Amino acid sequence: MSQYPLRVPDYLMEQARTAAEEENVSINQLLVSFIAEGIGQRKAWRALQKRAGRGDPKKALAILESLNGQAPEPGDDMPDISKR
Template sequence: MGTYPLRLADHVMEEAKQAAAEDNVSLNQLLAAFIADGIGHRRAIMELKKRAARADPEAALAILARAPDVPPDPGDELPAKAG
């Protein structure tokens, strides 16, 4: 297991300590979990960007063109415009 000295702004440290106390975990556990979660999110975003780069916009539009022109299901309507 590696270690890394981390500097945090005082207000961020206080929030982290409070969150750790609320979750009944150590500050170290909380920060390690947040970092792992952030890395997971980053990997997912990078994968989506790779997929988007391979996308064929014309094929996507062709699929959308085949969608039937019907009213939305009840409760699935767009909100009314304000004003």
């Protein structure tokens, strides 16, 4: 296992201490968990970007246009923002 000296601002360290106490884990466990979660989210985002880059906008629009005004399936319609 590797070690890395990390400088953390006091206010963040205090928040980490509080969160670790709430989760009943060590600060080290909490920070490793947060780092792993962040890296996982970054990898997922990059994979989505790569996949989107392979898409063809013209083909996607053609699929939507082929629906010829069909109503969306129940529960898949746009929210009514006028009710807000």
